[in-house]
Amino acid sequence: MRVGLIGLPNAGKSTLFNALTVAGAATAPYPFTTIEPNVGVATVPDDRLDRVADVAGCERRVPAVVNFVDIAGLVEGASHGEGLGNQFLGHIRDVDAVVYVIRAFGGDVPHVLGAVDPVTDVEILETELMLADLATVERVQQKLARQAKSGDPALKRQLETVERVRGELERGVSARVHVSGLGDDALPEDLSLLSAKPALFVANVDEDPAARPDLTPVRTIAAERGGELVVVSAEIEEEMAQLDAAERVEFAAELGVEGALSAVVHAAFALLGLITFFSVESGECRAWPIRAGTHAPQAAGAIHTDMEKNFIKAEVVHCDDLFADGSLAEARHHGHLLLEGREYVVADGDVITFKFGR
Ligand SMILES: Nc1nc2c(ncn2[C@@H]2O[C@H](COP(=O)(O)OP(=O)(O)OP(=O)(O)O)[C@@H](O)[C@H]2O)c(=O)[nH]1
Ligand SMILES: [Mg+2]
Known part of the structure; x- marks a missing residue:
């Protein structure tokens, strides 16, 4: 199971990816630094693991991990080939959940639209996913319309549902909001919708609290679209990831950013519908992620x-x-x-x- 980081160019996706996975992906203050996706694992912080290990007398401790994929930046029109174009679709199709990385830091790093505006960025991302979905839905709808001529009632019901889904997408409502309540065979099995993937919204904020935009509107949008908003400063987190554990705790406390990165990992873990069980075997205590x-x-x-x-x-x-x-x-x-x-x-x-x- 994999979580994809998606966002506009220069939103800080690779910076966040590096903080999460300590993988050392390239980051730079120009758009489209990332072309091929970077793949890495983040350990899931869980103090229960240490406590179980202490009680059971285990020396070795193996935490659970979440797989993250850092995907190329996408811009307005990407679903029609703008920027790096359509290849992002395939990369997003391959992940089980998405993290929208929303730029909320200022500074000299250019923004493709000229100004930092989290709400506009979210709208662009969601719109591109929905446009890609519309193209998929239209194809499936045509196919079903042909097949349903046979009179098969199941196919006719699917066709009606697909038509409803299309209507919602055309009104600008992401599939996450209106598809989740439908039954298992309400839609054709091969219909994979990008805007239906579970989503988490991450606002990548400036290290200087005074230079942060108001996040209330983006928080509201996230809630409407069925996702949580986590606030993190990716650059600080990337720097902290290089420190040893004790330094990290001290630095995080000083900056008042404790737990922001853990919050991202925990939210991503939950997004995948995972829970943890522990095993104790031959001096090793291990956390295992499984589906609830x-x-x-x-x-x-x-x-x-x-x-x-x-x-x-x-x-x-x-x-x-x-x-x-x-x-x-x-x-x-x-x-x-x-x-x-x-x-x-x-x-x-x-x-x-x-x-x-x-
Ligand atoms: N001030 C500040 N700069 C940041 C932050 N996060 C990332 N940056 C900078 O923004 C630039 C772009 O960051 P990347 O992580 O490469 O952005 P990206 O989203 O992966 O960009 P593409 O791969 O081009 O789509 C880099 O110069 C980063 O150092 C942050 O939290 N604060
Ligand atoms: Mg990148």
Whole structure:
């Protein structure tokens, strides 16, 4: 599962990507620095991992990660080939969720539209995605109209839904807002809409609070479009990512920017519909990302496919019980360590040892 960073050129996408992944992608004060997407992983900060490891006496700790893709900047008309043009469509199609990186810092870095205006930037991004979607929907609509002539009621219903979706897109409403409530087979399976992807809005603000535009309007738009707004100063975060942990904490406290980057990662994690369970094995405690609603055998499969195939039982204790009890032995003693079967739905924060055959 991957989260794509999208935005206008010079919005700070690669700078944010570097802060998140410490990958060292090229950044520069001119548009279209990024052409081919950069791909990297960000670790998910989670203090429960250290606490589980301490209680279970693990030396090694392996955090969960989120995959980020830093995509080329897109400009007005991109859906018709402006700027780097259509290639961005394919890159956005490949990700499971998007982060809109919105420029909210001033300075000498040129803005493609001449002025910093977060609301206009959001509108351009959303419009380009919706225009790309309209082209897709029109194609699908024509195909369905031909197929529905056979009289198949399911196809006729899909055609009606597609026509409604088209109407909403033409009114400028992103699919995220009107498609999510539809049932599973309401739309053709191969209809992949860019503006339906879960979205997070990140305002990349100036390090100087006095030089920041008012973010209230963009916050309102984000809420209307079904996304959260996180405020971050990517340049500061990129600099801080180079520091060691202790320096970072001190620097962040000094600047009053604690936790901004974590907020982006956590929001992206949630956007993908992920939760975390922990494993404790041979001195290693590890956080595993899985989709909310995953059953125990499939969660075991995240660790190893053999563990899913040969799944027998899961020994589960919730981390909050473990912390309260102080040790696995005490948790067992208090009846908090339970044996669960195939139907068990893993909860966020579960600490699990899988029992499997050979
Ligand atoms: N002052 C300030 N400058 C920033 C910030 N974030 C990025 N920049 C600068 O803005 C310029 C563009 O940043 P990039 O990260 O390359 O932007 P991008 O969105 O990846 O741009 P393209 O790849 O061209 O689409 C660079 O010179 C950055 O140093 C910020 O938070 N504050
Ligand atoms: Mg870039």
